[in-house]
Amino acid sequence: MRRVLAITALWALSCASTSLEKGATVVRLSPGQVDPAFEPRRFALVVGIPASTDERWRALKYATKDVDDVARVLKEPFTGRFTVVTTLTAKKDTTKQALLAAVQQLATQATRPDDIVVIYVSAHGTLARDGRGELARYLVTSDADFSRVAQTALSIEQLQQVFARVPSKRRALVLATCHSGGGKSLLSDEMQKELASLKGVRPLEEVSRASIVLSASDFGEPAREDDALKNDVYTHFLVEALQGPGDRNGDGAVTATEAHDFARRKTYAHSKGRQRPSAELVEVGADPVILAGRIQREGRPEVFSYAPRLDGFALKVNGEERAELPGGVAVTPGKHVIELTKGPDLFLKEEVTLEVGQRLDLEELVTRREPAVSLSALFGGFGFFDEKSRNEVIPGGATLGAALRIDRLFGGRFALEVDVGGLGGQTTLDLGSAPVPVSWTSVQGGVSLGWTFRWRFLSVYVGPRVAGLWVQRSFSVATYSGRQAAFTLMPGAWVGGAVALGKRWEVSAHLQPTLSVLTVDGTLRAMGFVSGWAAVGFKF
Amino acid sequence: MRALLATVVVFGLLGCGGFDNDPLRRGTVRGTLEKVTPESAVVIEELPEFFVKPDEKGRFELVDVPQGEVTLLVLASEVNAERLPVEVKGGQVTEVGSVGNRPGALVVVRLTAPEKYGVANARVSVRGLRLERSLRTGVTEVTVPAIGCFTFDLSAPGLGADSKQLCVEGSARYPVEFTVAVPDGSEGREGCSVSGCVEGFMCKADGTCG
DSSP states (O other), X not given: OHHHHHHHHHHHHHHHHHHTOTTOOOOOOOHHHHHHHHSOOEEEEEEEOOOOSSTTSOOOSSXXXXXXXXXXXXXXXXXXXOXXXXXXXXXXXXXXXXXXXXXXHHHHHOOSTTOEEEEEEESOEEEEEOTTSOEXXXXXXXXXXXXXXXXXXEXXXXXXXXXXXXXXXXXXXXXXXXXXXXXXXXXXXXXXXXXXXXXXXXXXXXXXXXXXXXXXXXXXXXXXEETTTTEEHHHHHHHHXXXXXXXXXXXXXXXXXXXXXXXXXXXXXXXXXSOOOOOOBTTTTSSOOEEEEOOOSOOOOEEEEOOGGGTTOEEEETTEEEEESSEEEEOOXXXXXXXXXXXXXXXXEEEEXXXXXXXXXXXHHHHHHSOOEEEEEEEEEEEESSHHHHXXXXXXXXXXXXXXXXXXETTTTEEEEEEEEEEEEEEEEOSSSSOEEEEEEEEXXXXXXXXXXXXXXXXXXXXXXXXXXXXXXXXXOSSOEEEEEEEEEEEEEEEEEEEEEXXXXXXXXXXXXXXXXXXXXXXXXXXXXXXXXXXXXEEO | OHHHHHHHHHHHHHOEEOBOOGGGGEEEEEEEESSOOTTOEEEESSOTTOEEOOOTTSEEEEEEEESEEEEEEEEOSSXXXXXXXXXXXTTXXXXXXXXXXXXXXXXXXXXXXXXXXXXXXXXXXXXXXXXXXXXXXXXXXXXXXXXXXXXXXXXXXXXXXXXXXXXXXXXXXEEEEEEOOOOOHHHHHTHHHHHOBOTTOOBOTTSOBO
8 A cells, every 4th residue: 555655656746847837838849840949050240341441541342242252152041051141341330349349249149169150351451560569460440540550450369369259169260361561451661661671581470371471472462352353362262162162071061171271272373373362260170160061971081281380391192292281181081191291301201091081180190200208408507586595595506407208198288297407516605794605416306297389399388397306505614514404395387498409309498486495594484496497308 | 375375384394404504604703812811801792691711821712603793802901901893704713813902991990888887798890791899998990991881880788789881982090989878778777787897886786887
């Protein structure tokens, strides 16, 4: 009887969730009805700035048409499928503030991480010194003053910062602008003189990858707008890519990187090598940003690189040159011999087996082949931050040592370094009277874990560190002879930088600020302590 | 702030050893007195605990003196006394050479007791110099360095105590006069029982001489 009652009670409870929903209407939906609600939404802000209030900026003939063409292909129901496409071309809508407001508006709409957000801008670009005196890129907005670029135009950096606040993790910023001094770019006389004075230097390299090639050619390049194409050249081929030809791996979708690569190659060919695209794609290599189509099948394997240090390398597949980096190619599944060359020099040659849908980042391939362990000889010095400790403990001194670093740990982003060093010497203490001669010996060892940032041949390490320091002082003065020693554990930080010299060698510099705790004159004292090293390392 | 404090404590506990600079902040002062008497002495004016008597050859050494500038008072003989500044250097020996050759100031200390009272047990000392003289006859002489200010402390049992300061500026004679009154109260009644009376008088039961 009890069992029956218990079962009845459980049944009643199990039904309670339904019976409690008084007033609520239960609607049964099929998966087909629910899925669209969870599909990534697609937002596009398409901007063209054909003219500015300041007439010294030459008007662009095709900026409005660029906007129309890009918007059309993005809206296309079977390819682009962008649900919200906002176009801005009027002067009042393309001021600096209006553009920033439009991007901020996007941030309130594209709130899901998988939403796709694209900003496209066809406008003049220019260069100017910013408030810090550094060369910066600017979009020539409709209210930009030719004489006061830094104050009135929209810096690319600011645009990127505002765009980065969009919650979506699938963003693409396509800048169909130029900032080289030719074509769709205009520079003030002052800036042109400044750039011209920098002979032998490629100033634009500092601010833009896309500008490196442009600066190698004449500033009087043909216009970026092409009367035959009736578009910005790059935009023309970008639109073409989105209509299908850009689907490099044949999976049915055109990603931002595929579209960019297609447009870049076509632009280069169209200009017979005299022009490179003046567009820059941000977020390259990030979470796929599908600009057109749908992924209908697994695509052909892709080999690509957008790593700055591989810029300019030729990518050969099975002995055939297929692309110049940055960029990528699709290949058939199976074994392939991948080569990276620059002129006659072979940088990398490796046989790889690629499967359907696989994307091989050459940067990873190159990095994986590089030695991950380095042994370095260290030369440096140490000292306390504060003068009191330098006077009363030890003024500091030189150090010799060795360090063993293991790179590419924990997913490739971290490095672990173990170092040990020591030396001895003679110096004097300043205890308020005559200098007191002292002989010292120090030994220190530490373990550092650094987050690694790599750029071309430079690696930067930043992270925590724990070290031990043993110092012995020996005195032999007229009134006192004796030895004193102390050991302390020191928590701190590691900041280092290494420059690769070829495949096996590197030079590096390290700074290790730590906190030491020592008993001095009967008092426990916390003191800032720093070690600085220069090192020559061998990688294996 | 708490985290920093905790870190300091934890890592402090994990460390060991330490550095002590105190021995290196002290020095030695060494010198010689040409003439030595039983009362010869050398003392640091600011740190009277650093007091030393020279050996039979006149050599003296003050050790573990804190570094810095100090004043050495050299009491060489009945006529010679010297005062000289010395910089003590940490970890070093400061040689002052031969000192105490200069004539000092002769201070004549005179005690005037009430009529009929004796001063047999009275003594005068110079503060900080460990110099002490008996005033049995009511008069004594003390040689001090010829420049500086000194405090003379009088102790006259049964009659009381007093102090006087004297500043000297050369090797002349300087008088210091103490006058003590007839003590009153219970102490006064016991006065002459301690101080005694001059010859020809007796100490009465009420402490007065008669």
